[in-house]
Amino acid sequence: MRNDIAGKLMTAEEAVRRFVSDGSQIALGGFTVNRNPMALAREIIRQKKRNLYVVCHSHGQALDLLIGAGCVQRLEIAYGGTGRFAPTCIRFRKAVCSGNIEVEDYSNYQMALRFLAGAMGLPFMATKSGMETDIVKVEGFPPEMRGTGKVPSKKLVVVENPFNGGGDRIVLVPALNPDVAIIHAQYVGEDGTVRIKGLTFADLEQARASDHVIVTCEEIVPRSFIREDPDQNSLGAFLVDAVVKAPFGAHPTACHYFYDYDPRHLKLYRDAASDDYLFQQYLDEWVYCLPTLEEYLEKVGVTDLLRIKANPVVGYAKDLDRR
Amino acid sequence: MAISAGRMINNGDVLFAGTGISMLAATVAKRIHAPDAVVIFETGGIDPCLEELPLSVADPRVMVGSSLNLGLIEAFSILGHRRLRTIAFLGAAQIDRFGNLNSTVLGDYKNPRKRFPGSGGACDAASLAWGVIIFMEHEKRRFVEKLDYLTSPGWLSGGDSRSEMGFARGGPLAVVTNLGIMRFDGSSRAMYLSEVYPGVNPQEVAANTGFEIDMSRVCEAVPPTEKELFTLREDVDPQRLIVH
Numbered sequence: 069m070r071n072d073i074a075g076k077l078m079t080a081e082e083a084v085r086r087f088v089s090d091g092s093q094i095a096l097g098g099f100t101v102n103r104n105p106m107a108l109a110r111e112i113i114r115q116k117k118r119n120l121y122v123v124c125h126s127h128g129q130a131l132d133l134l135i136g137a138g139c140v141q142r143l144e145i146a147y148g149g150t151g152r153f154a155p156t157c158i159r160f161r162k163a164v165c166s167g168n169i170e171v172e173d174y175s176n177y178q179m180a181l182r183f184l185a186g187a188m189g190l191p192f193m194a195t196k197s198g199m200e201t202d203i204v205k206v207e208g209f210p211p212e213m214r215g216t217g218k219v220p221s222k223k224l225v226v227v228e229n230p231f232n233g234g235g236d237r238i239v240l241v242p243a244l245n246p247d248v249a250i251i252h253a254q255y256v257g258e259d260g261t262v263r264i265k266g267l268t269f270a271d272l273e274q275a276r277a278s279d280h281v282i283v284t285c286e287e288i289v290p291r292s293f294i295r296e297d298p299d300q301n302s303l304g305a306f307l308v309d310a311v312v313k314a315p316f317g318a319h320p321t322a323c324h325y326f327y328d329y330d331p332r333h334l335k336l337y338r339d340a341a342s343d344d345y346l347f348q349q350y351l352d353e354w355v356y357c358l359p360t361l362e363e364y365l366e367k368v369g370v371t372d373l374l375r376i377k378a379n380p381v382v383g384y385a386k387d388l389d390r391r
Numbered sequence: 392m393a394i395s396a397g398r399m400i401n402n403g404d405v406l407f408a409g410t411g412i413s414m415l416a417a418t419v420a421k422r423i424h425a426p427d428a429v430v431i432f433e434t435g436g437i438d439p440c441l442e443e444l445p446l447s448v449a450d451p452r453v454m455v456g457s458s459l460n461l462g463l464i465e466a467f468s469i470l471g472h473r474r475l476r477t478i479a480f481l482g483a484a485q486i487d488r489f490g491n492l493n494s495t496v497l498g499d500y501k502n503p504r505k506r507f508p509g510s511g512g513a514c515d516a517a518s519l520a521w522g523v524i525i526f527m528e529h530e531k532r533r534f535v536e537k538l539d540y541l542t543s544p545g546w547l548s549g550g551d552s553r554s555e556m557g558f559a560r561g562g563p564l565a566v567v568t569n570l571g572i573m574r575f576d577g578s579s580r581a582m583y584l585s586e587v588y589p590g591v592n593p594q595e596v597a598a599n600t601g602f603e604i605d606m607s608r609v610c611e612a613v614p615p616t617e618k619e620l621f622t623l624r625e626d627v628d629p630q631r632l633i634v635h
Contacts, residue, residue, distance in 0.1 A: 126449070126512075155508060156506060176510065180462075196557065199557050322450070382451075390630060
């Protein structure tokens with residue numbers, strides 16, 4: 069019997085309802101302004117998921133939206149920023165400073181290696197990154213939280229290299245096995261194979277480490293197309309639980325070869341996010357009142373979507389006004 | 392600042408660029424000073440053509456014309472590769488006399504006065520690169536005696552402490568600010584003033600530094616050339632996205 073996505077193809081609404089629960093540990097695919105799973109993030113907010121435990125390396129738009137909407141209780145992260153549009157993510161910053169969210173800092177490499185450990189079925193991974201820093205010496209999570217649920221018993225451990233005898237220190241970072249990874253990809257084949265174009269960041273490690281994987285995609289393509297060039301493929305169908313067709317599903321972040329990030333929307337968001345009342349208005353206007361992706365895209369409007377449409381050769385919108 | 396940093400780069404170096412001025416310096420270095428230098432991003436874009444200025448390390452503009460588009464893990468392995476002279480450009484909110492950096496919080500970690508984005512790849516770059524060049528605005532509140540939080544390791548507590556603590560290589564080479572350039576003493580590893588820009592009085596540097604800094608070795612920097620300025624303003628950043 070051939071693999072096919074018939075059983076996995078569903079709406080964002082169903083995918084979130086089935087695979088994201090209150091308190092889930094959730095890995096966000098993408099990186100700051102690039103290929104964030106925005107359609108899924110908005111659906112998570114609409115379904116009022118609560119107490120989420122988010123794990124990611126460097127995140128931006130989707131993370132900030134989820135935190136701002138009150139969905140996130142706990143966060144393990146290396147970087148919260150949206151490039152030049154918000155050097156520090158605004159709702160993230162506010163939540164940390166007001167104590168509304170528990171946060172634990174790692175570095176990008178450490179977080180990526182934690183997903184790798186989880187993907188490989190190992191309890192930890194090793195690195196030379198971070199010795200003698202406060203990333204290693206200072207903990208955000210209170211001691212009584214350690215070892216409960218998915219919280220690792222230790223933030224990290226510095227050990228002596230057992231092969232070396234003396235004086236060579238190494239940092240061990242604990243594995244991650246999230247409940248669910250949410251990822252936006254360019255293509256999913258009719259057989260369920262996932263193809264991500266451009267940079268994959270740590271999406272593949274996140275997907276391979278997680279118990280469930282939801283993939284939104286720009287296009288569903290014929291089996292013959294996706295199998296023509298297997299070295300271009302990213303993730304096997306056997307690790308994917310839900311596939312959702314979602315054109316512009318990463319908007320306002322970029323999706324290589326399809327569209328650039330949307331400077332206008334990112335600035336609109338930034339202005340709204342700086343004020344609590346305006347931010348609630350943003351959530352009402354752009355999330356709660358637009359239950360489908362089609363309605364969201366209608367509101368963004370054809371003019372703005374065409375403005376960010378990617379040039380097929382370079383994969384971004386050439387000469388886009390990004391001021 | 393971007394031009395000063397660019398001048399420190401040689402052909403054959405591998406440049407690891409972060410966001411903002413970091414990106415500008417790497418792009419300028421490649422256009423003018425070291426056309427054979429390879430620019431890499433922690434997001435995995437290796438030697439992209441950089442036709443347009445990226446505004447983030449995850450900007451699609453870092454993925455184009457590259458020799459390789461890799462994952463995060465491979466990119467960091469390259470950053471730390473024992474055969475490669477990788478130079479990372481980093482910025483930070485605070486720096487101490489040994490070039491340790493803070494880009495995480497001001498105040499107590501659990502109850503911060505101010506929250507910054509966090510390490511991202513900065514701690515990794517500071518730990519693993521062959522060398523680091525740091526960009527800072529030269530202000531007393533940034534050049535501090537003691538960091539609120541140590542995000543990225545520089546020379547740690549000076550002397551041999553970095554290698555004693557298990558780092559195989561690396562360490563800050565220079566600090567480039569709006570007033571001048573600082574370097575680190577070969578044995579104590581403490582910061583000293585190396586160059587001031589034309590028109591800057593070394594006393595201004597002392598007044599804007601929150602710790603004692605050796606000024607006995609200072610000389611005047613060569614100002615940016617017309618070609619350097621033109622490249623920066625008209626070629627690299629015509630929309631003035633990063634250049635003021």
